[in-house]
Amino acid sequence: MQGNPLLKLLRLALPFWRGMLLAALLGTLTISSSVSLMAASAWLISRAGQQPSIAELSLAVVGVRFFGIARGVFRYLERLVSHDVTLRLLVQLRVSFYAALEPLAPARLLSFRSGDLLSRVIDDIENLQNLYVRTIAPPIVAILIVIGVSVFLGALDLSLMVVVLGFLLVAGIIIPLWAWQMSHMVGAQRVMARSAFNATLVDTLQGLPEALVYNQIPRLQAMMTERRQAMLTADKQVARADAWQVALMMAVTSGAGLAVVSMAIPRIEGVLLATVTLATIAVFEAFTPLAQAAVHLGVYSQVAERLFHLTDISCAVKDPAVPAPAPAQGHVQFEAVTFRYSPEIPLVLNYLSLDVKPGEHIAILGSSGSGKSTLVNLLLRFWEYEDGHIWLDDRELRDYQQVDVRQFFGVMTQRTHLFNTTIRENIGIARPDSTPEAIEDAARRAQIHEFICSLPDGYDTLVGEDGTALSGGQRQRIALARVLLKDAPVIILDEATANLDTETERAVMETVLEVVSGRSLILLTHRQVLLERMDRIYRFEEHKLVPYLPFKISN
Amino acid sequence: MAPSVSSGKHNLDARLLREARSAPGYLIANLVSNALGGLAILAQAWFLSQVIQRAFILEQPLEALAPLLLAILVTILARVVLAYQQSWTSARLAIVVKERLRSHLVTHLTTLGPAYTRQERSGDLSLTATEGIEKLDGYFRDYLPAIFNALFLPVFIALVVLPLDGLTLVVFLLTAPLIPFFAVLIGMATGAIARNQFMEMRYLGAHFLDVMQGLTTLKLFNRSQHQVETIGRISGQYRKSTMRVLRIAFLSALTLEMLATLSVAIVAVEIGVRLLYGGIPFEQALFLLMIAPEFYFPLRTLGAKFHNATEGKAAAEHLYAILDIPLPVQNQTNQQFVPESYTIRFEDVSVTYAGRQQPAVHRCSFRIESGQRVAIVGPSGSGKTTLSQLLLGFLKPDSGRILIGGVALQQIPSEEWYRHLAWVSQTPYLFNDTIEGNIRVGRPGANQSEVIEAARAAGVHDFITQLPEGYGTSCGERGLRLSGGQAQRIALARAFLRDAPIVLLDEPTSQLDPVTEAHILDELHDWFADRTLILITHRLNAAIRMDQIIVIEAGTVVEQGTPDLLRKTNGAWARLIEQESGRANAR
Known part of the structure; x- marks a missing residue:
C-alpha cells in the first residue's frame, strides 16, 4: 500500500480524534484565558482611569480573577489530556508496528548487514508518540485562535482585523515555512557533520589499541580536528537560524502591537485602546510553537517514511495457499541449494547438498561467516530460497506452514535472549501451556534445576534486563531447557557454546549429547568439541559441504 | 586543564x-x-x-x-x-x-x-x-x-x-519568594512518590524494547504473534503509571503558575482600586500592569528549565x-629505541586489576629469545591476554619488570616500541575505511601487490575479490559488516604487511574452522620465519608446532620448554594433551 507516509501516520492517530480535539479545545481555552486576562486587566485599569463608581469595575475584577485561575486550570487539564492522548497513541503505534514488523523478522530487521536497524526502528516508533503534542495540536489551536480573533476584531473594526490577521499570517505560516526550509538545509548539514565526526570518534575510542600499535593516532586526530571544525560550522549555522527565528517572532509580535495601537487610536474608543493592544500581543503565544511544529513535521515525515518503507516490503516468506500437513519424521535434505542474501554480496551457499535422516547426529564445521547460520535461516523459513530444494519428509519446505516448520526444530544460538521476567516464564515460553512440573523437568534435564533452586526466589527469580544476572553457561542451559520443553524432533545448535570457555563448553555439550538421543542433531560450530561422538562431520568449503575427518593431535 | x-x-x-x-x-x-x-x-x-x-x-x-x-x-x-x-x-x-x-x-x-x-x-x-x-x-x-x-x-x-510605586514593590517583594519556596516544597513533597512511580514506569517502558530484541527467539518458539496482545496490555499499564507521575508533576507546575497569575492579579486589582480614587496616575498604572507579568516570568521560566x-x-x-x-605517568625518555636484540624478559611481573582481589598475573617470569616462535597456552581466564596487554604497554606491572633487549619497557617511548611490533587482538577492530585501507594500516607505504600478497596469506583474498567493490569495499561501522572470522583474517593481513621484528597474535584463529586454521598456521610459519612470534592460543594443535611453549595457570608460568621436552616431563602440558586425546578416545 503506497501513499503519503504522513497521511498513513495520521490514520493511525485517527482513533484518538476525540481526545485530540478535547486537548486542542483546552489548549485554545488556555490561550483564550491568557488573552482575556490581559484584556480584562487592561480594561480594568483603563476604566478605573475614568474614575467611575467601584460597582462598574466589579465585573472586570471578577473577570481578572476568573481568567487568571482559568488559565492555570485549563493548562493543567490540557497537559493531562494531551499526554494521555500521546501515550494512547504510543500504545497504538507499538501494537500496529509490531504486528507489521513481526512477519519481517529476522530477515528484514536483523540481517547481518544492518544489526542496528532494529534499535533505529524502536527509536523511531517511540519518537512518533510526540506527533500530536508537537505537530497536530499547535496548528489546530492557532486556527481556533485566528477564528476567535477575527470575530472579536471584526466586530470592533474591520481594517484592524485585516492588519492583525496579516501579522498572524506571517507568524503562523511564513516563519514556520522558513524554519522548515532552514531545518532542511542547515539541519541536514549538521546531521552529516555529526555522523562523520562520530565515525572517527568510534574509530579512535573503540579501535584505540590498534590505533596505538599501528600509529594511527596522529591520522585520526587530524581527521577529528577537521571534522570537529565542520561540526562547529554546522552548529553555528543552526544556532544562527534559531536566533533568527526567535528575533523574527519578536518582531512580528511587537510589530503587531505597534500597528494595532497606531491604527486603533483614531478608530476605536479610548477605553478599549489598552485592551485591544495588550490582547493582540498576548494572542501570539499561540503562534510561537508553530515554527517548531513545522520542523518536527519534517522530521516525523522522514521517520514515518522509513518505518512504512519497512512495513511496505512484502514479507519475504509466505505461507502456501494450501499448506501440507505438518511433518512427522524429520528427514531434512538440502539439494543443490544456491543462496545469497542480496545481489551485491557474495554467494553464501553454492549447490549445497546435505541429508540428515531422523535420529542422525551430524556436525558442520565452518569459520564464522562461512554460511552455517544461513542453513538455519533457510530451514526455519526466516529467508526464502530460490535455487535448489529443501525437503522436509520428502516435501518441499515451502509447502508447509511456517509455524509447522518452526515447531519442528529446537534451536540454540550463540547468544540466547532472555526476557526481563522470571526464569519460569523464560523457559515456559517454549510451551505456554506447560505445567510447572514440565518446566522443572526440562530444567533438570538441562542440568540447571539445582542452580535455579539455589536462587532465593527459585523459578520466580527475575533474570534482569537481558539476563545480565546470569553467566554465559547458565544462559545456555536455560536455552537448552527451553529447547527440551519444546520437544522438537530436530535439534540445531548454532555456535551455541562459542561464547563459553572451554570447560563450560564441554560441560554444556556433554549435557546436550545426553539429552538428544532419539532426536536428530545438527551441530554448527567452528570448534572441535566432541566431534568424535557425531555420526558424520562436514565442513564448509567453497560454499558447499565436504566430508571432514577430525585431526588427531599429531605427536 | x-x-x-x-x-x-x-x-x-x-x-x-x-x-x-x-x-x-x-x-x-x-x-x-x-x-x-x-x-x-x-x-x-x-x-x-x-x-x-x-x-x-x-x-x-x-x-x-x-x-x-x-x-x-x-x-x-x-x-x-x-x-x-x-x-x-x-x-x-x-x-x-x-x-x-x-x-x-x-x-x-x-x-x-x-x-x-x-x-x-x-x-x-x-x-x-x-x-x-x-x-x-x-x-x-x-x-x-x-x-x-x-x-x-x-x-x-x-x-x-x-x-x-512603593505599594506595588511591596506586593512584588512579598509574592516573588513564594514561587521558589513553593517549588522546593512541592518538589520535596512529591519527589518520593514520583520516584516510586518512576521505577515502575521504567520497567513497563522497557518491555517493548525487550520484546523487539527477543523477536527472533519468540519466532523460534512460534510465540511472536501472541505478543501483540501483550504489548497492548503492558503499554496500557505503562500509560496509566506514567499518567500517575505526570498528574503530580503537572500539579506542581499548576501551583507555580497560579502563584504567578494571582500575584499579577493582586497587582492589577491593587492598582485599579487606587486608580479609581485617583491615587495613581493612569500611565503609571498601565505601565505597572504591563511589567508585572515580566517580573514573575523569569522565576517561572527557571522552574520550567530546571528539568x-x-x-x-x-x-x-x-x-x-x-x-x-x-592520567598514567608517561614514559619520559625521548631517545630512539635501537635494541641490541629482541630478547623479551618478564621478571617477577605481577599485576592486579582495579577492584579485584586476585592478581591477574602473579610473579610471572619467562624469557623469549630473538627469532623464537613461542606459544602461550592455558585455560581461559589464566592470564594469557593480560600478558599481551603488559607486553603492549597498555597495562603497567604493579611489580617486577619487562625488558626488551635489556632495556626496561618503561624506559622506551611507546611510539618507539610500537614501531617494532605487529599485533592482532582477539577481537580485532576494523577502521571506517576500505578493506585495502585497513590492511595498509600495517604499512602505509606498501604497494598494491604487497597488500594482495598479505591478504592471500591471511586466506581472505578470495573473499575480498568476490565483493563487487573488492578491496575498495568499505568496512567498519558503516560499511559491510564482516563476520568475526573475516575481520580476524583482515587484521592478520595487516600484521603480515607490518614487517615488524616482534609479532604478537592473540588467538588469531579463534573463529576459524580447523582446516582454515591449519592453512593460516602454515602461512604464519613461512611469513614470520625469522621473527619473534608469540602466539596466544588454547588450541594445542597450533602450539605444538612452535619452538617453545609457555603454559600459564592462574596467572603464573607453570612450564616452559620445547614441545618434546614438555611432553616428556609429564607436567601441565602433558596433562593438557592427555585430556584432549582422552576425550577423543572416550567413545
Missing part, C-alpha cells in the same frame, strides 16, 4: 559555571543582552503606556503621538536585535563549552589508553562523547541564562518600580567521572 580540587556533587554547579567561564565573551554578551533586553521591555511598556494615556485620557490625535510611536518602533528594533543576541550568545556559549569538553574528553581517553577503555562497554564511551555532551546544551543554553534572568531581571524591575538542567547535570556527572581519572 589542571585537575579540579573539588569534584563532589555539591560543587557540580560551581564546576559547570567554571566551564562557562571558558567562553567569557559569550557569557558576558549573554548577560548584557539579557539586561538590555529587560531594559527594552521596560522602555517599550513605558512608551506604550504613554501613548495610550495621551490618546485615551488626553485625547491627543495620532499625529501628536508620532514621536512616541517612533520611540516604540526603536525599542522594538532593539528588542529584536537583543532577542537575536540572547539566543545566539547562549547557543554559542554552549557550543564553545561542548567543543572544549569534547576535545578534552577525547584527549583524556586516548591518554588513559586501552587499559581504561577496554573495561568500558564498547560504544558507551563514544556515546558519552557525543550524545552525553550534547545534553549539556540543556544546562548551558537554557538553564544558565534562565538563572541569570531570574537573578537579575526581577531585581532590575523592582529597582525601576521603587521610585514609581533541562537535571538532564545536563546527570550527563556532566558522568563526564567528570571520566575526566577525573588521573
Whole structure:
C-alpha cells in the first residue's frame, strides 16, 4: 500500500480524534484565558482611569480573577489530556508496528548487514508518540485562535482585523515555512557533520589499541580536528537560524502591537485602546510553537517514511495457499541449494547438498561467516530460497506452514535472549501451556534445576534486563531447557557454546549429547568439541559441504 | 586543564559555571543582552503606556503621538536585535563549552589508553562523547541564562518600580519568594512518590524494547504473534503509571503558575482600586500592569528549565567521572629505541586489576629469545591476554619488570616500541575505511601487490575479490559488516604487511574452522620465519608446532620448554594433551 507516509501516520492517530480535539479545545481555552486576562486587566485599569463608581469595575475584577485561575486550570487539564492522548497513541503505534514488523523478522530487521536497524526502528516508533503534542495540536489551536480573533476584531473594526490577521499570517505560516526550509538545509548539514565526526570518534575510542600499535593516532586526530571544525560550522549555522527565528517572532509580535495601537487610536474608543493592544500581543503565544511544529513535521515525515518503507516490503516468506500437513519424521535434505542474501554480496551457499535422516547426529564445521547460520535461516523459513530444494519428509519446505516448520526444530544460538521476567516464564515460553512440573523437568534435564533452586526466589527469580544476572553457561542451559520443553524432533545448535570457555563448553555439550538421543542433531560450530561422538562431520568449503575427518593431535 | 580540587556533587554547579567561564565573551554578551533586553521591555511598556494615556485620557490625535510611536518602533528594533543576541550568545556559549569538553574528553581517553577503555562497554564511551555532551546544551543554553534572568531581571524591575510605586514593590517583594519556596516544597513533597512511580514506569517502558530484541527467539518458539496482545496490555499499564507521575508533576507546575497569575492579579486589582480614587496616575498604572507579568516570568521560566538542567547535570556527572581519572605517568625518555636484540624478559611481573582481589598475573617470569616462535597456552581466564596487554604497554606491572633487549619497557617511548611490533587482538577492530585501507594500516607505504600478497596469506583474498567493490569495499561501522572470522583474517593481513621484528597474535584463529586454521598456521610459519612470534592460543594443535611453549595457570608460568621436552616431563602440558586425546578416545 503506497501513499503519503504522513497521511498513513495520521490514520493511525485517527482513533484518538476525540481526545485530540478535547486537548486542542483546552489548549485554545488556555490561550483564550491568557488573552482575556490581559484584556480584562487592561480594561480594568483603563476604566478605573475614568474614575467611575467601584460597582462598574466589579465585573472586570471578577473577570481578572476568573481568567487568571482559568488559565492555570485549563493548562493543567490540557497537559493531562494531551499526554494521555500521546501515550494512547504510543500504545497504538507499538501494537500496529509490531504486528507489521513481526512477519519481517529476522530477515528484514536483523540481517547481518544492518544489526542496528532494529534499535533505529524502536527509536523511531517511540519518537512518533510526540506527533500530536508537537505537530497536530499547535496548528489546530492557532486556527481556533485566528477564528476567535477575527470575530472579536471584526466586530470592533474591520481594517484592524485585516492588519492583525496579516501579522498572524506571517507568524503562523511564513516563519514556520522558513524554519522548515532552514531545518532542511542547515539541519541536514549538521546531521552529516555529526555522523562523520562520530565515525572517527568510534574509530579512535573503540579501535584505540590498534590505533596505538599501528600509529594511527596522529591520522585520526587530524581527521577529528577537521571534522570537529565542520561540526562547529554546522552548529553555528543552526544556532544562527534559531536566533533568527526567535528575533523574527519578536518582531512580528511587537510589530503587531505597534500597528494595532497606531491604527486603533483614531478608530476605536479610548477605553478599549489598552485592551485591544495588550490582547493582540498576548494572542501570539499561540503562534510561537508553530515554527517548531513545522520542523518536527519534517522530521516525523522522514521517520514515518522509513518505518512504512519497512512495513511496505512484502514479507519475504509466505505461507502456501494450501499448506501440507505438518511433518512427522524429520528427514531434512538440502539439494543443490544456491543462496545469497542480496545481489551485491557474495554467494553464501553454492549447490549445497546435505541429508540428515531422523535420529542422525551430524556436525558442520565452518569459520564464522562461512554460511552455517544461513542453513538455519533457510530451514526455519526466516529467508526464502530460490535455487535448489529443501525437503522436509520428502516435501518441499515451502509447502508447509511456517509455524509447522518452526515447531519442528529446537534451536540454540550463540547468544540466547532472555526476557526481563522470571526464569519460569523464560523457559515456559517454549510451551505456554506447560505445567510447572514440565518446566522443572526440562530444567533438570538441562542440568540447571539445582542452580535455579539455589536462587532465593527459585523459578520466580527475575533474570534482569537481558539476563545480565546470569553467566554465559547458565544462559545456555536455560536455552537448552527451553529447547527440551519444546520437544522438537530436530535439534540445531548454532555456535551455541562459542561464547563459553572451554570447560563450560564441554560441560554444556556433554549435557546436550545426553539429552538428544532419539532426536536428530545438527551441530554448527567452528570448534572441535566432541566431534568424535557425531555420526558424520562436514565442513564448509567453497560454499558447499565436504566430508571432514577430525585431526588427531599429531605427536 | 589542571585537575579540579573539588569534584563532589555539591560543587557540580560551581564546576559547570567554571566551564562557562571558558567562553567569557559569550557569557558576558549573554548577560548584557539579557539586561538590555529587560531594559527594552521596560522602555517599550513605558512608551506604550504613554501613548495610550495621551490618546485615551488626553485625547491627543495620532499625529501628536508620532514621536512616541517612533520611540516604540526603536525599542522594538532593539528588542529584536537583543532577542537575536540572547539566543545566539547562549547557543554559542554552549557550543564553545561542548567543543572544549569534547576535545578534552577525547584527549583524556586516548591518554588513559586501552587499559581504561577496554573495561568500558564498547560504544558507551563514544556515546558519552557525543550524545552525553550534547545534553549539556540543556544546562548551558537554557538553564544558565534562565538563572541569570531570574537573578537579575526581577531585581532590575523592582529597582525601576521603587521610585514609581512603593505599594506595588511591596506586593512584588512579598509574592516573588513564594514561587521558589513553593517549588522546593512541592518538589520535596512529591519527589518520593514520583520516584516510586518512576521505577515502575521504567520497567513497563522497557518491555517493548525487550520484546523487539527477543523477536527472533519468540519466532523460534512460534510465540511472536501472541505478543501483540501483550504489548497492548503492558503499554496500557505503562500509560496509566506514567499518567500517575505526570498528574503530580503537572500539579506542581499548576501551583507555580497560579502563584504567578494571582500575584499579577493582586497587582492589577491593587492598582485599579487606587486608580479609581485617583491615587495613581493612569500611565503609571498601565505601565505597572504591563511589567508585572515580566517580573514573575523569569522565576517561572527557571522552574520550567530546571528539568533541562537535571538532564545536563546527570550527563556532566558522568563526564567528570571520566575526566577525573588521573592520567598514567608517561614514559619520559625521548631517545630512539635501537635494541641490541629482541630478547623479551618478564621478571617477577605481577599485576592486579582495579577492584579485584586476585592478581591477574602473579610473579610471572619467562624469557623469549630473538627469532623464537613461542606459544602461550592455558585455560581461559589464566592470564594469557593480560600478558599481551603488559607486553603492549597498555597495562603497567604493579611489580617486577619487562625488558626488551635489556632495556626496561618503561624506559622506551611507546611510539618507539610500537614501531617494532605487529599485533592482532582477539577481537580485532576494523577502521571506517576500505578493506585495502585497513590492511595498509600495517604499512602505509606498501604497494598494491604487497597488500594482495598479505591478504592471500591471511586466506581472505578470495573473499575480498568476490565483493563487487573488492578491496575498495568499505568496512567498519558503516560499511559491510564482516563476520568475526573475516575481520580476524583482515587484521592478520595487516600484521603480515607490518614487517615488524616482534609479532604478537592473540588467538588469531579463534573463529576459524580447523582446516582454515591449519592453512593460516602454515602461512604464519613461512611469513614470520625469522621473527619473534608469540602466539596466544588454547588450541594445542597450533602450539605444538612452535619452538617453545609457555603454559600459564592462574596467572603464573607453570612450564616452559620445547614441545618434546614438555611432553616428556609429564607436567601441565602433558596433562593438557592427555585430556584432549582422552576425550577423543572416550567413545
